[in-house]
Amino acid sequence: FALRLSSPLQGTQPQGTSSQANQPQAGNVWEKWKPGQFVMLRPVNWGFELVTARPFSISTLNDNSLTVFIQVLGRGTERLLDLKIGDAVTVWGPLGTGFATEPNTSTLILAGGVGLAPFVGYIRQHPTPNKIRLEFCHRLPVTCYPFDTLAEKVHADSHQELSVEDREPIFKHLEDIIQSYAANNGLILACGPTPFLKRIQELASKYKARCQLSVETRMACGVGACLGCVVEATGKGKIQTETGKLQACMHGPVFWADEIDF
Ligand code: FES
Incomplete structure (x- = not known):
């Protein structure tokens, strides 16, 4: 389901302070976000039973609202389903890296299930949305309704050139699409479940496609402290670490496909 958190999306403000002049405006805090980045969310009323915040890709974000997609796991x-209007939620972010934006490059978006989330914002932010083709794949009944609705909305709101295929699994034609984008030096962006990303990574390697993947890992802190989000590095990326491992929260979650090993 999609969760929308609305105003005030502010930085930390001591309780009981009413001065507008001292309040950081939402735009100051959030205006530079990039699709692919994530937030850590924790409802204020969670007790000690649920200590850690949970990570979610930012779907859309503006001065007064933040939308994320939530798959109940x-x-x-x-x-989070118990949240009611008026409940307070602590939000840390935007965190991590975002997807590349190349306005003049044909861009293929491959979204699997909740992996659609960052691309709603991506398409809306993109200076030339007519250069984007979106392929949307989901097979989980639990995610069916809201994502169909949202996919249609993306289609309707953004640009006629978008292609949203929300019923047909895309694996059968994934190879052809990736091959054609690779041949034309297009950019491929993908987000979704790990098997989906692995398949795309294999095909990107086969056809030498320029491809970025947003990985899904467990994240407890979101800021590099818990080592819960480690990803094996291939050593081909710009970021080199002594351990040969990368942290999805700090170095990702968006990586070039040849940078990581699933
Ligand atoms: Fe804790 Fe990445 S989530 S180190």
Whole structure:
């Protein structure tokens, strides 16, 4: 489901302070976000039972609202269903790296399930959305309704050139699409479940495509402290670490496909 958090999206403000002049405006805090970045969310009323915040890709963000997609996977995400209008949520972010934007390059977006989330913002922010083709794949009944709706909305709101295929699994024609974008030096961006990303990574390598992947890992802190989000590095990327590993929260979650090893 999609969760929208609305105003005030402010920086830290001591409780009881009413001065507007001292309040950081939402635009100051959020205006430079890039699709692919994420936030850590924690409802204020969670007790000690659920200590850590949960990570979510930013779908859309503006001065007064933040939207994320939530797939219920455990107790934390389940408890988010209990949120009511007026409940306060602590938000850390925007965190991590975002997707590349190349206005004059044909860009292929491959979104699997909740992996659609960052691309709603990407398409809306992109200076030349007619250069984008979106392929959307999901097979999980639990995600069916809201994502269909949103996919149609992306299609309707953004640009007629968009192609949203929300019923047909795209694996069968993934190879042809990737091959054609690779041949034309296009940019391929993907977000979704790991098997989906692995397949895209294999095909990107086969056809030498320029491809970025947003990986899904467990994240407890979101800021490089817990080592819960380690990703194996291939050593081909710009970032080199002594351990040969990368942290999705700090170095990603968006990586070039040849930088990481699943
Ligand atoms: Fe804790 Fe990345 S989430 S180190």
